């Protein structure tokens with residue numbers, strides 16, 4: 001374990017029935033780093049994040065988040081992170097402001113900071129004028145922006161972002177990433193995110209892990225990954241490594257064996 | 269403290285925003301009071317039991333409290349389905365505080381529903397005997413509300429969907445209400461019914477409220493109160509325990 005690591009994962013497993021969603025992964029994230037998880041749909045990204053954030057119990061392996069094990073020291077771990085989930089997590093029957101306040105109180109953000117930061121963040125995501133509207137009247141993008149604002153409300157040591165920019169227009173994405181990078185730089189907040197936008201990962205992430213079928217198949221800086229695969233962009237590197245777009249048509253013999261192995265395991 | 273308060277506040281705010289739900293939930297008690305109260309009034313009087321509206325009032329108040337409480341506990345299922353539960357579950361606060369805040373909020377809402385039905389009953393002709401006993405009546409209402417909100421939370425912690433909830437409503441909550449003495453006197457029942465009504469916790473809530481409002485109690489107010497307090501503590505504990513185990 002590197003001394004500067006804030007997240008360490010060793011031999012992590014998660015099985016749903018007999019299907020391994022996360023299959024023996026090992027990696028670590030340095031304090032203050034911006035780290036990305038890339039992988040095709042169903043690769044196991046969200047499942048890993050859920051285990052890191054105390055929402056799911058691992059089947060096996062070891063995790064530490066800010067020095068604590070999420071399985072045993074849930075409260076200590078919960079104090080250390082903020083998260084923007086992939087799926088919706090707002091209360092539609094409350095207003096934007098009420099959703100923010102609820103979060104601030106659960107996370108014990110002191111009152112003066114709370115009001116100031118709520119105003120700042122809501123203005124930043126351009127929801128200040130709509131703060132008294134019920135969330136159910138928001139568009140998809142507005143809800144997403146509110147969730148991001150909420151995730152930034154208590155400045156955590158680690159921020160998990162599971163496809164945070166899904167459904168946002170490019171201007172908003174840019175705007176939000178700049179803000180997150182600022183906090184990362186000023187407060188040393190570690191950022192752990194997933195995305196399907198390769199340009200985003202290439203621009204933002206310092207290190208990337210590529211995960212497929214529950215296994216990490218490559219890890220390194222965007223530059224490393226491109227160099228290692230002899231490609232010219234992260235998108236090409238990603239396709240070279242995961243090959244998912246052609247898997248259905250021209251299945252390589254190795255892929256076929258993996259597929260059969262998986263079917264066989266599933267049937268048992 | 270602030271955790272319990274904000275969870276309480278959320279429950280209360282959501283209740284007052286859902287006006288149509290409030291009105292909808294008042295239709296049933298009103299119907300019961302009119303149909304049973306006036307429909308059976310004659311029979312009841314002829315049987316030497318006095319004024320049926322007087323007897324029925326506390327029963328119907330408890331009915332609305334019981335249903336409102338189970339519903340506010342069970343709305344945890346929606347929190348889970350719409351994803352909001354995750355936000356609460358990963359917060360760095362003890363889960364029992366979350367459960368307690370939510371339960372107190374639900375119980376407040378259910379008690380308020382009981383208050384509205386009480387006022388409706390007054391309009392229809394119900395009369396309480398002593399204003400000084402009203403706080404005691406309110407206490408019984410609140411205890412029943414706490415018991416059944418916790419019950420709702422406990423159920424919602426274990427079931428995933430509304431089908432399971434329907435089963436619980438039809439095979440547990442409905443019988444608890446109908447076999448509680450809310451609608452008929454508990455004296456002179458067949459032996460089997462007598463046993464059932466006596467192990468039914470709702471009976472004690474209804475009996476206690478009758479004691480407070482119309483000065484007529486079968487078990488004695490002290491017994492009623494003891495049963496309610498013990499049950500409230502037990503159900504809060506069970507609810508918290510099951511709530512702790514939720515994997516969101």
Ligand SMILES: Nc1ncnc2c1ncn2[C@@H]1O[C@H](COP(=O)(O)OP(=O)(O)OP(=O)(O)O)[C@@H](O)[C@H]1O
Pocket residue numbers: 016021039040041042043044045046047048086
């Ligand atoms: N609760 C569950 N029960 C059973 N299987 C599950 C459950 N949650 C996830 N899975 C399975 O685990 C695998 C990994 O899912 P996960 O959500 O981690 O993928 P992901 O990498 O986040 O994908 P995406 O990019 O689509 O969000 C999938 O095959 C999924 O079907």
Ligand SMILES: [Mg+2]
Pocket residue numbers: 045046047086162
């Ligand atoms: Mg995912």
